[in-house]
Amino acid sequence: MLPSIASPRLHLSPVSDGDIGLMRRLNADEAVMRNLTRRPATAEETPAEWTERLQGRSDPGRGLGYWIGRADGVFVGWWGLGACSWEPSTANLGYRLRPARWGRGLATEGSRALLSHAFDEVGLATVWASATRWNRASQRVLAKLSMRYVGVRYDQCQFEITAAEWAEAARSRLRGPSSSRLAGCLQQTAMNGDNDEMAMVRAVRAHEIPGRRPIQVAVGQRVQVGSQDTTWPAFVFVTTEDGSGWVPARHIDTGSRPAVMLAPYDTTELATAAGEPLTVLVIDDTSGWTWVRNALGREGWVPSNTIEPIPVS
Numbered sequence: 001m002l003p004s005i006a007s008p009r010l011h012l013s014p015v016s017d018g019d020i021g022l023m024r025r026l027n028a029d030e031a032v033m034r035n036l037t038r039r040p041a042t043a044e045e046t047p048a049e050w051t052e053r054l055q056g057r058s059d060p061g062r063g064l065g066y067w068i069g070r071a072d073g074v075f076v077g078w079w080g081l082g083a084c085s086w087e088p089s090t091a092n093l094g095y096r097l098r099p100a101r102w103g104r105g106l107a108t109e110g111s112r113a114l115l116s117h118a119f120d121e122v123g124l125a126t127v128w129a130s131a132t133r134w135n136r137a138s139q140r141v142l143a144k145l146s147m148r149y150v151g152v153r154y155d156q157c158q159f160e161i162t163a164a165e166w167a168e169a170a171r172s173r174l175r176g177p178s179s180s181r182l183a184g185c186l187q188q189t190a191m192n193g194d195n196d197e198m199a200m201v202r203a204v205r206a207h208e209i210p211g212r213r214p215i216q217v218a219v220g221q222r223v224q225v226g227s228q229d230t231t232w233p234a235f236v237f238v239t240t241e242d243g244s245g246w247v248p249a250r251h252i253d254t255g256s257r258p259a260v261m262l263a264p265y266d267t268t269e270l271a272t273a274a275g276e277p278l279t280v281l282v283i284d285d286t287s288g289w290t291w292v293r294n295a296l297g298r299e300g301w302v303p304s305n306t307i308e309p310i311p312v313s
């Protein structure tokens with residue numbers, strides 16, 4: 001019997017035959033299926049899918065299978081650790097949520113709980129996951145889980161994480177971001193439900209943004225790589241069908257022809273005024289830029305040397 005698993009906002013209980021009605025409604029939603037089968041499932045397809053998941057891909061005795069997630073008693077979606085009979089040391093992480101609950105960090109939160117279960121309780125050596133090349137939200141979830149991009153297979157971006165990598169990621173989360181400039185302020189920040197640290201900073205000088213339209217590049221996307229930035233040497237100029245912009249070179253596999261993105265990236269910069277308060281969302285120490293949100297809710301990158309912590313009184 002699979003155990004129930006709790007996370008800060010979710011209660012995950014084993015999927016049973018009685019849940020198929022909920023799964024049918026989930027699979028009937030065009031938005032949910034857009035990046036999967038590209039069309040809502042038929043009435044027959046969902047029971048067949050769940051017979052396969054619950055019989056072919058579950059191993060409850062070992063703690064592997066599928067969980068239904070509820071927040072405050074309301075159905076959110078499902079999460080799974082699909083068992084591989086040919087490779088017992090690994091499992092396939094998956095999830096599918098109701099659109100009304102997207103964008104709140106819940107897929108990431110439930111997946112973290114399952115990865116803890118997979119490594120700490122089941123004792124797996126690795127967990128893998130895949131997302132279609134165009135499923136950027138899912139790729140982002142996998143990146144937030146510290147899963148490593150390993151390549152594209154049959155149009156699916158494959159990701160993996162080992163027990164050692166998971167333990168290191170858990171230690172890093174406890175330590176928090178490593179930026180020494182911001183460390184003092186981050187130590188005093190509140191944690192939101194997704195365990196992402198949020199700190200208030202102030203712009204010490206204005207940041208002006210380029211006139212160029214920002215681009216978003218996905219894992220596995222082919223890009224044309226140009227010159228290295230002279231002011232920001234971590235960046236190279238990238239051109240795609242949608243436009244061009246500066247992207248950290250470490251996010252690109254330049255060894256392949258054409259070059260391929262190893263991690264998603266959004267080149268959006270945020271225009272700031274000196275003295276403006278900002279919320280830190282991501283600190284990229286390696287590139288020297290920080291992703292922030294302003295009081296109007298707009299987000300984008302600013303150079304880390306244009307912001308400073310707001311002292312906490």
Ligand SMILES: CC(C)(COP(=O)(O)OP(=O)(O)OC[C@H]1O[C@@H](n2cnc3c(N)ncnc32)[C@H](O)[C@@H]1OP(=O)(O)O)[C@@H](O)C(=O)NCCC(=O)NCCS
Pocket residue numbers: 031032033035036077095096097098101102103104105106107108109130131132135136137138140141216
């Ligand atoms: C993919 C899915 C699970 C994400 O659920 P969710 O609860 O919204 O995920 P989270 O909130 O934990 O994280 C989503 C991240 O993707 C980002 N994102 C969302 N849409 C995006 C897009 N079009 N491009 C880039 N990033 C995007 C969000 O901003 C967020 O990242 P952030 O926290 O850095 O801002 C959900 O959309 C879903 O169930 N989709 C249908 C089924 C599916 O695709 N399952 C995955 C199969 S591989």
